[in-house]
Amino acid sequence: MRAEIISVGTELLLGQILDTNASYLAQQLAELGIDVHFKQTVGDNDARVRGAVRLALSRADVLLITGGLGPTEDDLTVASVAGELGRPLERHDDIAERLRQFFALRGRVPPESVFKQALIPAGAHPIPNMRGTAPGVHLEHDGRELFLMPGVPFEMYGMMEGYVAPRLRERTGSAVIHSRVIRVTGEGESAVESRIKDLIGGSSPTIAPYAKLGEVHLRVTAKGAPDDVARQLDTGERALRERLADLIYGIDDDTLEGVVGRLLADRRATLAVAESCTGGLIAKRLTDVPGSSTYFLEGIVAYSNDAKRDLLNVPPAVIEEHGAVSAEVAESMARGVRQRAGSTWGLAVTGVAGPAGGTATKPVGLVFLGLATADHVQHRRLNLGEEAGRAGIRFLAAQAGLNLLRLRLLRSDA
Amino acid sequence: MRAEIISVGTELLLGQILDTNASYLAQQLAELGIDVHFKQTVGDNDARVRGAVRLALSRADVLLITGGLGPTEDDLTVASVAGELGRPLERHDDIAERLRQFFALRGRVPPESVFKQALIPAGAHPIPNMRGTAPGVHLEHDGRELFLMPGVPFEMYGMMEGYVAPRLRERTGSAVIHSRVIRVTGEGESAVESRIKDLIGGSSPTIAPYAKLGEVHLRVTAKGAPDDVARQLDTGERALRERLADLIYGIDDDTLEGVVGRLLADRRATLAVAESCTGGLIAKRLTDVPGSSTYFLEGIVAYSNDAKRDLLNVPPAVIEEHGAVSAEVAESMARGVRQRAGSTWGLAVTGVAGPAGGTATKPVGLVFLGLATADHVQHRRLNLGEEAGRAGIRFLAAQAGLNLLRLRLLRSDA
Numbered sequence: 001m002r003a004e005i006i007s008v009g010t011e012l013l014l015g016q017i018l019d020t021n022a023s024y025l026a027q028q029l030a031e032l033g034i035d036v037h038f039k040q041t042v043g044d045n046d047a048r049v050r051g052a053v054r055l056a057l058s059r060a061d062v063l064l065i066t067g068g069l070g071p072t073e074d075d076l077t078v079a080s081v082a083g084e085l086g087r088p089l090e091r092h093d094d095i096a097e098r099l100r101q102f103f104a105l106r107g108r109v110p111p112e113s114v115f116k117q118a119l120i121p122a123g124a125h126p127i128p129n130m131r132g133t134a135p136g137v138h139l140e141h142d143g144r145e146l147f148l149m150p151g152v153p154f155e156m157y158g159m160m161e162g163y164v165a166p167r168l169r170e171r172t173g174s175a176v177i178h179s180r181v182i183r184v185t186g187e188g189e190s191a192v193e194s195r196i197k198d199l200i201g202g203s204s205p206t207i208a209p210y211a212k213l214g215e216v217h218l219r220v221t222a223k224g225a226p227d228d229v230a231r232q233l234d235t236g237e238r239a240l241r242e243r244l245a246d247l248i249y250g251i252d253d254d255t256l257e258g259v260v261g262r263l264l265a266d267r268r269a270t271l272a273v274a275e276s277c278t279g280g281l282i283a284k285r286l287t288d289v290p291g292s293s294t295y296f297l298e299g300i301v302a303y304s305n306d307a308k309r310d311l312l313n314v315p316p317a318v319i320e321e322h323g324a325v326s327a328e329v330a331e332s333m334a335r336g337v338r339q340r341a342g343s344t345w346g347l348a349v350t351g352v353a354g355p356a357g358g359t360a361t362k363p364v365g366l367v368f369l370g371l372a373t374a375d376h377v378q379h380r381r382l383n384l385g386e387e388a389g390r391a392g393i394r395f396l397a398a399q400a401g402l403n404l405l406r407l408r409l410l411r412s413d414a
Numbered sequence: 415m416r417a418e419i420i421s422v423g424t425e426l427l428l429g430q431i432l433d434t435n436a437s438y439l440a441q442q443l444a445e446l447g448i449d450v451h452f453k454q455t456v457g458d459n460d461a462r463v464r465g466a467v468r469l470a471l472s473r474a475d476v477l478l479i480t481g482g483l484g485p486t487e488d489d490l491t492v493a494s495v496a497g498e499l500g501r502p503l504e505r506h507d508d509i510a511e512r513l514r515q516f517f518a519l520r521g522r523v524p525p526e527s528v529f530k531q532a533l534i535p536a537g538a539h540p541i542p543n544m545r546g547t548a549p550g551v552h553l554e555h556d557g558r559e560l561f562l563m564p565g566v567p568f569e570m571y572g573m574m575e576g577y578v579a580p581r582l583r584e585r586t587g588s589a590v591i592h593s594r595v596i597r598v599t600g601e602g603e604s605a606v607e608s609r610i611k612d613l614i615g616g617s618s619p620t621i622a623p624y625a626k627l628g629e630v631h632l633r634v635t636a637k638g639a640p641d642d643v644a645r646q647l648d649t650g651e652r653a654l655r656e657r658l659a660d661l662i663y664g665i666d667d668d669t670l671e672g673v674v675g676r677l678l679a680d681r682r683a684t685l686a687v688a689e690s691c692t693g694g695l696i697a698k699r700l701t702d703v704p705g706s707s708t709y710f711l712e713g714i715v716a717y718s719n720d721a722k723r724d725l726l727n728v729p730p731a732v733i734e735e736h737g738a739v740s741a742e743v744a745e746s747m748a749r750g751v752r753q754r755a756g757s758t759w760g761l762a763v764t765g766v767a768g769p770a771g772g773t774a775t776k777p778v779g780l781v782f783l784g785l786a787t788a789d790h791v792q793h794r795r796l797n798l799g800e801e802a803g804r805a806g807i808r809f810l811a812a813q814a815g816l817n818l819l820r821l822r823l824l825r826s827d828a
Contacts, residue, residue: 010622011622011624011633012437012440012453013440013450013451013452013453014440014441014444014450014591014593014635015436015437015438015439015440015441015442015443015444016437016441016593016633017437018432018433018434018437019432019433019436019437020432022429022433022455023426023429023430023432023433024429025429026426026427026428026429027428027429027430028429029429030428030429036427036428037427037456037457037459037462038427038454038455038456038462038466039426039427039453039454039455040452040453040454041436041452041453041454041455042451042452043451045451048452052452055469070603070625071603071604071607072603072607072614072623073614073615074614074615074622102799105797105799106797106799107797108602108605110604111604111605111607111608113604113607113608114604130801131801131802131803131806132801152625154627154803154806273715275694278698278701279697279698279700279701279702279706279710279713280689280694280695280696280697280698280701280713280715281694281698282694283693283694283697283698283715284692284693284694284695284697284698286693286694287692287693287694287715287717288693288804288805288808290768290769290770290804291770292693292717293717293718296693296717297717297718297720297721298714298715298716298717298718298721298725299693299694299713299714299715299717300712300713300714300715301687301694301697301701301712301713301715302712303701303706303707303710303711303713304707304711304712306711307711307712307755310754311712311714311725311754340724340725341721354704355704356704356705390702390704391702394701394702
């Protein structure tokens with residue numbers, strides 16, 4: 001079975017946005033073991049969309065088409081595909097009703113243009129959109145299958161995972177390609193790679209490292225019958241765990257904040273966070289996790305020295321003597337926020353995120369972490385450099401703070 | 415003049431990397447005023463590369479082809495193009511000599527495979543690579559021009575900017591295409607569109623809407639001589655401002671948090687933020703902006719009722735009577751954080767981000783904003799629905815909070 005991906009959107013041909021949809025779909029198809037020989041990108045133009053569909057039908061069994069499903073004048077993918085296949089558009093009253101409800105729930109009156117999205121080619125099945133208004137379209141035509149999905153990534157992912165991928169999995173039968181991502185943090189790519197050099201490459205399972213900001217992903221990929229594939233992935237994971245131990249924080253969709261949350265919940269421990277340079281990012285990441293209210297008590301973003309004194313009880317003399325960016329202040333902030341909240345753990349960050357504010361002794365990228373329990377406090381000094389930029393430094397500081405807590409939790413029962 | 419972009423590389427069809435080269439080239443071509451109707455992506459396969467080149471030659475005047483120029487077995491782009499055009503490969507001794515020097519400078523002996531890169535189709539010009547080993551290839555064929563460049567972005571940028579773009583600029587004369595993005599928030603895509611329906615489409619300037627999470631981008635694009643283009647963009651922007659007024663929060667790379675920051679700084683006003691469901695996201699966004707410490711005093715992430723009482727002075731009786739997610743609590747949080755910090759403004763958010771925790775009267779997606787000054791407090795109720803998911807609801811709530819503050823700041827001098 002062979003698939004082809006068509007991305008529709010003039011903004012793609014103007015280079016205004018990156019085509020992340022196409023690479024997401026390519027990945028999904030690779031995991032399904034379906035070959036992709038071509039991707040095409042066309043603008044919002046009837047003749048050219050029809051031409052691209054015609055070409056793809058001549059050389060592929062499955063077409064995944066994204067973009068141009070919305071309510072605007074530009075959105076012509078459904079009509080163009082219907083035209084190319086010689087199928088009239090039919091209005092689906094249930095979709096129209098769903099659109100009306102979508103707007104009613106928000107206390108708004110739908111503009112007439114919205115109902116364009118209720119038009120579906122004859123003989124096609126609408127694909128439910130749980131995350132937006134435009135339904136997708138599933139068509140079978142001369143033994144080929146076409147899936148039309150919206151260009152909004154979040155909506156498209158939902159359709160791909162909820163409808164298209166399961167449908168394709170049924171068709172492909174037994175041989176599959178699966179991957180497992182082993183997520184590593186606390187060391188850089190070269191250091192991680194040098195520990196596992198002899199495991200990289202190889203055939204089923206293959207192990208390939210990908211450097212991300214603040215972490216390294218090791219992708220283990222295996223091909224074969226489903227049972228065999230699962231066994232290969234386990235073997236690959238075990239080999240990596242032997243080398244990397246607790247540098248590995250999670251698997252696949254695990255997030256560092258989710259793993260820290262689970263460790264806290266397991267120990268019935270609670271956490272409060274005091275942030276200076278990360279400005280709320282650690283609290284934001286912790287509360288990205290559903291159910292985080294059971295262990296996350298409060299966060300203080302103490303940007304000013306006054307806030308550090310009033311909210312976190314950092315003695316002005318300590319700031320005076322060591323500076324706001326110092327091990328002493330980080331420890332004092334961690335102690336202060338823990339005491340305030342009455343939590344098991346207090347985590348604090350202070351640093352210079354830049355671009356301005358750096359000095360010879362306190363350069364941009366210098367960050368101190370503080371971590372306090374009722375009877376212990378520690379700090380860690382990080383030199384993150386300034387190359388990563390303000391956003392990068394903030395992310396790396398948050399990552400290091402969460403990882404420091406993770407490693408301490410692993411070594412503690414409370 | 416019409417151009418087509420062909421990206422060669424199996425890794426692109428497996429979704430292992432994003433095709434940033436294609437969007438870079440598309441942008442460069444847009445700025446040169448050259449239309450792009452199609453992009454193609456093919457794997458490292460002779461027949462398919464030839465097919466893609468044949469198709470592109472049938473519909474474009476200029477072909478930009480990237481990838482597959484290196485020394486490995488996989489790298490077959492030059493040979494495939496030469497084959498398709500019926501031109502033999504010829505060895506260029508000066509390129510071979512340069513490759514030898516490249517390795518000698520690094521104290522290494524070149525492997526024999528490297529010299530594959532000295533083979534260029536008959537009649538073609540090598541394009542110097544100042545940043546790596548593989549030269550590019552420039553070919554004229556039947557009135558068409560083909561440019562082959564390496565897939566390594568850094569090397570390709572050098573060739574595009576140093577050789578290809580100047581060459582194309584000579585051919586196109588002076589006409590350019592420029593865009594300006596008008597950023598809108600506070601109303602959905604359909605509502606925004608219905609206000610500007612008659613302005614959409616048209617030719618120079620064209621206006622096209624793009625829906626983003628929590629905002630709509632209106633892209634104004636103009637084509638012509640440089641002076642004329644700037645005038646057209648101003649005309650387009652003015653027309654949109656007449657219709658949309660303060661729904662427009664910014665232009666091009668402006669961010670909502672950056673605009674709010676500028677408004678605060680201009681008025682020498684300060685801000686403190688109290689967050690429940692957004693969990694630090696508003697503070698994080700505000701402090702993404704360099705220099706935000708001049709107006710952002712502190713943020714409180716008060717997830718628990720205890721924190722709302724202790725840190726924000728929300729009376730337990732108010733929480734008891736109205737629930738933590740209520741207009742009364744939002745107002746009380748805004749007042750409390752403003753008083754605590756001694757700031758000009760206090761902004762607060764409380765809501766149900768889900769996925770759990772919703773009830774019939776307080777469903778997932780229900781959010782209250784509170785905004786306080788020394789002598790006034792207001793609230794706003796939002797029904798965000800649950801389709802956007804936890805992350806989406808949190809983002810939309812943060813967006814609405816920042817926008818509420820922006821609109822109030824626009825109407826105030828202090």
